[in-house]
Amino acid sequence: MAAITYAISVTIAINVFWSSSNLYGSGVTGLAQLIQTITSRYLHIDFMTTPVMLFVLNIPIMVIGWQKIGHHFTFYTIVALGLSTIFMHFISGEPLTSNPIINAVFGGLINGAGTGFALRTGISTGGLDIIGILMRRKTGRTIGTINMIFNFFILLASAILFGWSTAFYSAIGIFVSARVMDALYTRQQRMQVLIVTDKPKSVIENIKIGLHRGVTIIGEAKGAYSKNEKTILLTIISRYELYDFRNIMKETDPHSFVSITSVVKLYGNFYEKKVN
Known part of the structure; x- marks a missing residue:
């Protein structure tokens, strides 16, 4: 078609x-x-x-x-x-x-x-x-x-x-x-994803399995209002993968905070899925 x-x-x-x-x-x-x-x-x-x-x-x-x-x-x-x-x-x-x-x-x-x-x-x-x-x-x-x-x-x-x-x-x-x-x-459009979650292990594992993307652990954080311990994660995805990423987060940690921004320029190793 x-x-x-x-x-x-x-x-x-x-x-x-x-x-x-x-x-x-x-x-x-x-x-x-x-x-x-x-x-x-x-x-x-x-x-x-x-x-x-x-x-x-x-x-x-x-x-x-x-x-x-x-x-x-x-x-x-x-x-x-x-x-x-x-x-x-x-x-x-x-x-x-x-x-x-x-x-x-x-x-x-x-x-x-x-x-x-x-x-x-x-x-x-x-x-x-x-x-x-x-x-x-x-x-x-x-x-x-x-x-x-x-x-x-x-x-x-x-x-x-x-x-x-x-x-x-x-x-x-x-x-x-x-x-x-x-x-x-x-x-070909890359997105930077910043995730604040209290379930870092599950989020990292599901992103690796579902999207084959690496995840960087930036560090520990604490909610200013709730005082709960959080973990900040960073990853890069393509806009094509955005729908799948949203589903992963809904299933893994629907209460997480996620910030997504467009990437103007990217240096370093970014895995691009091969076309069959």
């Missing part, structure tokens, strides 16, 4: 919104559009279309994903990529508007939503998603940020081909797509 949703989303984004205003998408999709533009305009080659080039460019990336990330993940990525290639090739849509800003924003919104949903359900859309996942493990940067770095060169090429105004409109679409993608793909 996620693969079909992504395929429909990227088809609508490109065929209905972006192509009508000569706007480029993000990552390998934008590179495929760029190759089509160059080959058709300057080399008069018509068979190197965006869907064909999207599939060809992703072949070596799929090999890397199969080896470095996981077979299950890569298989469904191939399914999503194959469906999007077929949909883009055979399904065309009439432009809803010629306004480049509207096309950029709504194309980015639809593309980012489809990509983020696919990543959230455990599959990828190929291209920079796989490269981004591998680089995120090394650098800690979000997938959307990694995409935007790569896309700088796509925008530069679009400026040369169509002018700077088109490049700026494309940048709007890429920015919207990246932000929506980051908002939906919650596995």
Whole structure:
């Protein structure tokens, strides 16, 4: 279902919104559009279309994903990529508007939503998603940020081909797509959790078993009103794990005090669950 949703989303984004205003998408999709533009305009080659080039460019990336990330993940990525290639090739849509800003924003919104949903359900859309996942493990940067770095060169090429105004409109679409993608793909969003509890052993054990997260014991504390002895614990989880964490705390110590904040930057060893 996620693969079909992504395929429909990227088809609508490109065929209905972006192509009508000569706007480029993000990552390998934008590179495929760029190759089509160059080959058709300057080399008069018509068979190197965006869907064909999207599939060809992703072949070596799929090999890397199969080896470095996981077979299950890569298989469904191939399914999503194959469906999007077929949909883009055979399904065309009439432009809803010629306004480049509207096309950029709504194309980015639809593309980012489809990509983020696919990543959230455990599959990828190929291209920079796989490269981004591998680089995120090394650098800690979000997938959307990694995409935007790569896309700088796509925008530069679009400026040369169509002018700077088109490049700026494309940048709007890429920015919207990246932000929506980051908002939906919650596995990469880290949360700092501070727990004040009088059942530290049970809480630590259940977090280790349920979330496979380490817990740091900060120290002992005493309630100012109740005078009861407490223990302060610290751990880091992803936003994706927040629901499971809440259930663990409800079952282990429903009367504990928990403070959760977003982590801006994280250094050190943070275990990231591998994608199958």
